[in-house]
Amino acid sequence: MKIESPQEELPLLELFTQLREAGLPLGIDEYRLVLTALQEGFGTTDQKALAELCLTLWVKSQDEEHLFNYHFQQVMIAPHRVTNSVTKKEAVKSEDNSSPEPPNKTPATVPVSSELMEVQDEMQVAEAVQITTQINEEITVNRFTQTDEYFPVTRRQMKQSWRHLRRFVRQGSPIELDIEATIDQVVRQGVLLEPVMIPSRVNRTELLLLIDHKGSMVPFHALSQRLAETALRGGRLGKASIYYFHNCPTKYLYHDQTRQKAEPVTDFLAQLRPERSTVLIFSDGGAARGGFSLERLELSQKFLDQLKQRSRYIAWLNPMATERWFGTTAGEIARLVPMFEVSRQGFDSAIDVLRGRGINAQLR
Amino acid sequence: MVRTLDGKRLKYIGKVQPQPGEQDPETGQILYPYLPSEKLVEAVNLAIALERPLLLKGEPGCGKTKLARAVAYELGLPYEAWYIKSTSRARDGLYTYDAVGRLRDAQLAASKIDEEAAVKAKNADAYVEWGPLGRAFRDEQPTVVLIDEIDKADIDFPNDLLLELDEQRFEVTEVKQNSLLKKIQAKATPIVFITSNDEKDLPDAFLRRCLFHYVKFPERQQLIEIVKTRFTVSPLELVDAIIDRFLELREEMRRDKGEAGKKVSTSELMDWVRILSHQDDEILSKLKTELLYPGVLLKSWDDYRRYGEQMRTQPEA
Numbered sequence: 001m002k003i004e005s006p007q008e009e010l011p012l013l014e015l016f017t018q019l020r021e022a023g024l025p026l027g028i029d030e031y032r033l034v035l036t037a038l039q040e041g042f043g044t045t046d047q048k049a050l051a052e053l054c055l056t057l058w059v060k061s062q063d064e065e066h067l068f069n070y071h072f073q074q075v076m077i078a079p080h081r082v083t084n085s086v087t088k089k090e091a092v093k094s095e096d097n098s099s100p101e102p103p104n105k106t107p108a109t110v111p112v113s114s115e116l117m118e119v120q121d122e123m124q125v126a127e128a129v130q131i132t133t134q135i136n137e138e139i140t141v142n143r144f145t146q147t148d149e150y151f152p153v154t155r156r157q158m159k160q161s162w163r164h165l166r167r168f169v170r171q172g173s174p175i176e177l178d179i180e181a182t183i184d185q186v187v188r189q190g191v192l193l194e195p196v197m198i199p200s201r202v203n204r205t206e207l208l209l210l211i212d213h214k215g216s217m218v219p220f221h222a223l224s225q226r227l228a229e230t231a232l233r234g235g236r237l238g239k240a241s242i243y244y245f246h247n248c249p250t251k252y253l254y255h256d257q258t259r260q261k262a263e264p265v266t267d268f269l270a271q272l273r274p275e276r277s278t279v280l281i282f283s284d285g286g287a288a289r290g291g292f293s294l295e296r297l298e299l300s301q302k303f304l305d306q307l308k309q310r311s312r313y314i315a316w317l318n319p320m321a322t323e324r325w326f327g328t329t330a331g332e333i334a335r336l337v338p339m340f341e342v343s344r345q346g347f348d349s350a351i352d353v354l355r356g357r358g359i360n361a362q363l364r
Numbered sequence: 365m366v367r368t369l370d371g372k373r374l375k376y377i378g379k380v381q382p383q384p385g386e387q388d389p390e391t392g393q394i395l396y397p398y399l400p401s402e403k404l405v406e407a408v409n410l411a412i413a414l415e416r417p418l419l420l421k422g423e424p425g426c427g428k429t430k431l432a433r434a435v436a437y438e439l440g441l442p443y444e445a446w447y448i449k450s451t452s453r454a455r456d457g458l459y460t461y462d463a464v465g466r467l468r469d470a471q472l473a474a475s476k477i478d479e480e481a482a483v484k485a486k487n488a489d490a491y492v493e494w495g496p497l498g499r500a501f502r503d504e505q506p507t508v509v510l511i512d513e514i515d516k517a518d519i520d521f522p523n524d525l526l527l528e529l530d531e532q533r534f535e536v537t538e539v540k541q542n543s544l545l546k547k548i549q550a551k552a553t554p555i556v557f558i559t560s561n562d563e564k565d566l567p568d569a570f571l572r573r574c575l576f577h578y579v580k581f582p583e584r585q586q587l588i589e590i591v592k593t594r595f596t597v598s599p600l601e602l603v604d605a606i607i608d609r610f611l612e613l614r615e616e617m618r619r620d621k622g623e624a625g626k627k628v629s630t631s632e633l634m635d636w637v638r639i640l641s642h643q644d645d646e647i648l649s650k651l652k653t654e655l656l657y658p659g660v661l662l663k664s665w666d667d668y669r670r671y672g673e674q675m676r677t678q679p680e681a
Contacts, residue, residue, distance in 0.1 A: 025568060033414060040413045042406070049406070056407045060419070060571040062578055156568065163519075175451060177464060192471040195464045200451060233565050 011038065012054070015075045019058065022067055026058055033057050047076060152223075152342045158230040161344075161351050165237060167276065168201040176200050204238040204276050207231055207354075208268075212283030213244045213257055220319040223342065224282050227317075238276070243268070247283075248299045265303070269310045278313040278354040285330030285339070287320040296329045304336050315350040317342055374412050374506065374555075378405045380438040384596060388433075397593040398427065398434030399586060407577040408435060414575065417511075417529055417556035422579030424561060425629020431579075432510035432557040441555070442503055444496035445510040452517045454524030458498045458548075461538040462491040488539045500554040501532060511558045515566065522570035529556065530573060582630060584611060590630065591637055605651050606637055613661065613671060620670075628661045635660045 012034060020026050034057055038044060043053025051072050059068050153161075174197035181196035209231055211217075211224045231240045243253040243263070253268050255261040272279075286296055307314055316339040318330055325331040325339070333339060338353045340346035381397035388395055400408070408431070411418035420428040436443035446457050466485055473482030484490055500507035514522060528534050532550035539545050558574065560566065582590060584607060591603050610633050617627045639657050640647060650656060658672035 025572065027572070029572070033416075037410055037414060042410055042413065052403055052406060053410065056410055056575050056577055057414075060574070060576045061421075065578070159565075179463075182464075182467070186467075186471070191475065192467055195467075 011035070015054070015071060018071045018075055019068065022071060024058060024064060024067065030058055051076070153344055153347050155226060155230055157344055158226065158347070161347050162231055162237065164348070164351050165205055165207065165278065165354055166203040167205045167355070169204045170199040171202045171204065172199045174199050202238065205354075206239040206241075206273070206277045207237050208241050208243065208272070208277060208279045210243045210245060210249065210253065210279065210281045210283075212247065212281075213259075214246050216284055216286075216288035217319075219288075220282075220284070223319060227282060247286075248296055249303050250299055265306070269306055272307075272310040274310060274312055277311045279307060279311050279315075280350060280354060281314070281316045281337075282319070283316070284318055284320050285316070285325070285328070285333045287318060287325050287328045287330035290324070290328050292327065292332070293329050297332050300329070300333050301336055304333075313354045313356055314338070315340065315353040317347065317350050374439055374441075376405060376408045376412065376435050376438060378408075378434070378438070381593065382437055395433070395437060396430070397590075398430050399582075399589050399593065400431065400434070401580065401582075401586070404431070404577060404579065407575060411557075411575050412555055415553045417558050417574045419558045419560060419566075419571070419574040419576045420579055421560050421562055421576070423581060423627065423629060425631040426579045426581050427630060428559040428579050429510065429512055432508050435555065435557070436508035439508070441505060442500075442507045443510070444500050444507055444554075445512060446496035447512045448514055448516045448521070450516050450518075452521065454521055454528070455495075457495040457511070457525070458501075458528060458534050459495050459536055460493045461536070462493060463538070466491045489543050489545050492536055492539065492545055497528060497554070498534075498548065501534075501548050501550040503554075504551050506552040507554045509554045509556045511556065513561055514558050515560045515562065515564045519564055519567065523567050526570060526573065587611075587630070587633065591633070594634065595637055595641055602641070602648060603637070605648055606640055607633075609651050609655070610636065610661075613655065616671065617667070626663070626667075632661050632663075 012031075016026060016031055016034075034054060037053055037057065043050040051069075054072070055065065055068060059065050176198050178196045178198040181198070182192070185196055186192045209228060211228065213221070213224070217224070228242045231237065232242070243249075243255065244257055244259060245253055246259070249265055252262040252264055255263065285300070286293055304314070314337055316333065316337050318325065318334075318339055319342045320330065322341045325334055330339070338350070340350045378398070378400040382395035386395050387393065407418060420431065422428055432445070433443055435441075466488075469478075469481040469485035472478040473485055494502065496509055496511075500509045532553060534548050536543075536545050536548065587607050587610075588603060591607065592600075595603075610628065614627050617625065621627070636657065639660055640651075643650075643656075647656070655661070655672055658668060662668045662672055
């Protein structure tokens with residue numbers, strides 16, 4: 001097996017390409033790794049061993065494993081798909097012995113992985129976003145492949161942006177050496193008795209993410225899910241809490257999507273701490289359906305007024321593009337609170353507001 | 365390719381086990397046999413051959429942490445464990461610099477209390493203390509390094525380790541430019557195992573450089589093997605009964621809580637077997653009707669009430 005042989009001779013290339021298209025973050029380096037391993041004699045005994053090898057090298061989570069198994073099945077096991085010489089040999093060999101997969105397990109009966117389910121859901125959103133933004137050729141072409149990239153903000157970008165949301169304070173037990181203070185003390189006392197220790201810096205920003213759910217927000221559920229997920233897991237926030245509401249928070253906010261666990265808005269407001277609580281609202285503010293509702297505006301205003309008394313850092317993320325706010329309730333709400341569309345720039349601007357920057361630039 | 369001093373290629377087979385009661389010569393801890401699955405053995409060898417860290421995930425108690433020690437034992441290599449805390453910083457694993465000690469020595473020298481301190485304080489090298497990775501890099505032999513529960517630390521932590529794991533070198537910033545300790549380059553590639561409990565997502569850049577293996581919960585036969593190698597006294601019939609009861613409980617918990625919930629694990633099984641093997645002869649019949657010593661297995665009040673009580677309410681049905 002030679003690396004410098006022509007392209008058709010490259011082993012596993014089709015599998016690699018398919019996995020890449022399916023969204024696995026694989027690069028040349030990962031491919032080279034497999035070649036090196038094959039040269040060292042790993043994964044060459046049978047097809048199962050080969051699958052194991054690729055799993056270890058290319059897959060980094062259990063979710064990706066489902067995706068991998070599906071594509072491995074398609075490329076390597078379904079015989080008519082086998083194209084290159086090495087894989088052919090592998091396939092023949094395993095058919096001679098015992099096929100690791102039951103023969104009736106065609107791709108159609110393979111259980112749909114969670115990724116594929118997600119893709120379906122996200123397609124809805126993609127379509128919704130597509131309608132609101134300009135028609136983009138690439139979006140249509142790549143809809144089934146680059147699962148992350150047609151989204152206005154990718155998971156990774158979200159995580160990166162969340163990380164800007166920080167306000168450090170020294171908290172906890174003293175574990176770091178404060179050199180300045182120690183020297184001061186040495187100067188004062190003339191001798192070093194003991195070093196001065198201080199607590200390490202921790203992010204004490206508390207994020208309260210209020211998510212509009214159901215109704216016109218249905219197409220954006222995957223997006224809001226992703227917002228919540230990245231805030232909870234990817235960010236380095238002191239604390240992150242997710243709340244749900246429908247259209248506008250009135251009397252209650254809910255801890256769950258099914259709106260079973262309610263918390264009165266008054267309780268919610270009471271727990272806010274002005275110096276550290278930041279509130280991000282994710283809602284279309286009526287822009288998805290269009291039209292203007294005075295009632296909705298008044299309710300939103302009432303809630304926002306209460307909120308402003310308890311927190312200095314409030315921003316609104318709107319899944320609809322800015323052009324679509326005009327003449328809708330959202331357009332009016334945008335006068336009350338810094339509102340941004342969901343795009344890389346919009347998300348970053350919202351985070352800036354939550355950090356206490358750029359408020360004036362937005363609210364003129 | 366990681367090779368030992370005599371140029372032999374390292375290969376882990378997972379069959380060389382410590383004798384009962386054998387102790388770790390350094391820590392004095394008792395060493396137990398480790399029975400890896402075939403896939404795990406292959407993953408370990410792959411990590412050794414490709415010189416990449418092996419990232420291990422899997423439910424708590426399935427044996428992620430113990431693997432590194434077992435590999436070190438079988439290959440006869442030095443072993444370094446780095447247990448990550450929420451306050452751990454990447455540099456701690458490489459080295460720490462005792463700046464305070466140096467200040468103190470300088471002070472002692474200045475006040476003429478300790479003449480020797482003056483010499484020592486002048487020598488910046490003397491205050492470097494190596495961390496687990498630092499020691500591994502400086503060792504002539506490949507060292508097995510365990511980085512345990514990496515997801516406990518700050519999310520910047522894994523990325524801060526990238527250069528060190530990739531290029532196997534680092535600099536000690538505090539020592540003088542011409543010091544021998546300034547630039548540390550690994551003499552032998554360490555074999556690195558990293559465990560994660562999936563509490564936080566690891567950065568993509570970090571994941572890219574690791575090999576990944578999901579440690580699955582042992583099958584019934586494997587569990588029996590584990591118990592047999594660990595407890596020589598238990599009669600086979602009893603082991604069978606205990607494991608059946610254990611798996612039954614696990615299955616029940618899986619049904620109730622789904623895959624994500626906390627289930628009883630192998631480490632809890634070990635404790636349970638230890639307790640049960642000291643019981644009287646009627647233990648076999650008792651096992652069938654009640655969950656003996658549920659406190660060993662069930663660690664939340666909810667579970668305790670649910671599974672501990674339930675057994676008592678259905679006698680010989």
